[in-house]
Amino acid sequence: MEQHWAAIIEAIGEDLQRPGLVDTPKRAAKAFEFLTRGYEQSVEEVVNNALFPSDSSEMVIVQDVELYSLCEHHMLPFIGKCHVAYIPTGYVLGLSKVARIVDIFARRLQIQESLTTQIASTIMDVTGAEGVGVIIEAKHMCMMMRGVEKQNSVMKSSAMLGSFRDSQKTRDEFLQILQLRR
Template identity: 55%
Template sequence: MTVPSIPTFVPALTTEAQPIVSEAEMQAAVRTLLLGLGEDPDREGLRDTPKRMVKALKFLTSGYQQSLDELLNGAIFPEDLDEMVLVRDIDLFSSCEHHIWPIIGKVHVAYIPNGKVIGLSKIARICEMYARRLQVQERLTAQIADALQGLLNPQGVAVVVEASHMCMVMRGVQKPGSWTSTSAMRGVFSSDSRTRQEFFNLISHSPASR
């Protein structure tokens, strides 16, 4: 008789997968956390906290439920251009997977088209989709770059994320003011130092409207 193998890990949620833990079980876990902190989860101010916290966590990880196809809504247009397109200073709110604590910062995304352009808002939506997952900054940066590379097959993609990790600010090493920069260069941004330099020059100064 073949014994079924026991899964040793739960795969990250995708649009196909459904949560295997009920809302009630999640709320009970938050209640346990509150008890562990010496709190009274039945006092008025905390009575709805398990419900609120689960709702907030689900929102902050709602990117697992999204797909590139769905968020794009077909907004890729044929266009014969080969100049850099840059969307900079996209607000970033993500959650570090080590502490489930906020990562707050900005994302700068550039690409050089190759017959196709993407709706500008979709660049911000792609950043949001990957940000609303449990992340490390390096992977988030690479995922944004690889998504655009895959969708547009452009001449190149450049992504820079500049972020502050609340797990380094409010706890642990406690370093307010520390920022982490990560980059992912694809295509010409990786192979051509002048193109890469142009991108870094463009993101290194404040936009004219500020």
Template identity: 50%
Template sequence: MLSEIGEDPGRQGLAQTPERVHRMYRELTAGYHVDPDRLINGAIFEVPYSEMVVVKGIEFYSLCEHHLLPFFGTAAVAYIPRGRVVGLSKIPRIVEMYARRLQVQERMTQQIADFLQERLAPHGVGVVLEATHLCLVMRGVRKGPTMTTAAVLGLFRTRDRTRAEFLAHLERGEPAR
């Protein structure tokens, strides 16, 4: 690739570039090699709690499968437990597992929702991703709009009040740090 664009792959600044790029893509696609059972690591707990759990502001970085360019943004994940909750740190790790793959945002959103539905069997799951795609910013239309995708399962799909509560949580600002 370096030769193709007219660069000297042997020059000082580029000599290690092929190895760096190789390591970078291994890191950015590490989600293919994550064992979901080890990711959860037994952190599903029996808890008599049945109100909505919302984790938002989860930053992620992924690669567009069409151009191998990054897209990045934030995820909001919610579920209504059916007597079982997952450890708080596991939700960002689930997002990262799917982000660290060649992706399209729509599929990633659905994969996160499906994973939680399968593992927890909650009353419902809601996932919203908002991201900027560098394939739009750097090439093609050269505009940088954000894209928002949502996946809703169970009560989030069938009960308007549940969906409205989830969306209200998303509209609230982030807490002070």
């Protein structure tokens, strides 16, 4: 990967011998490996059996989980927050595991719509929940730094599964708690 970064830097007309760039290919390769570390992780490894018996059958919400991802179309960042809700059926997921599941998929080349669906499906599969709702709000550098250059645009995407899809009351409760309803 380091050699490829060197070729890219040279292709834009820069001098790799310039003091500020001497180690840049190595640093860029290391950074890119970190930014895409989701490919090296599995859900099983991250969840690590952190499902705990619970009598709760009320909505569990983890709000404002920050996320950083790379757009698969331009390889530019999109940055935002993810809200995850589920209704348990006998087991609850360790709190940090929700954030880790978000990170597994965010740290891959991605589009926001797929990311939202992947998180929701995984939470549903792992917990056996009655329903799952996921909403992501993000700013996309591919829209801000290039192209239309719109600095204040925010993309919102949602995935509603099980009771979050089937029951308007459940969906409304989730949205009301998040204060996303207008």
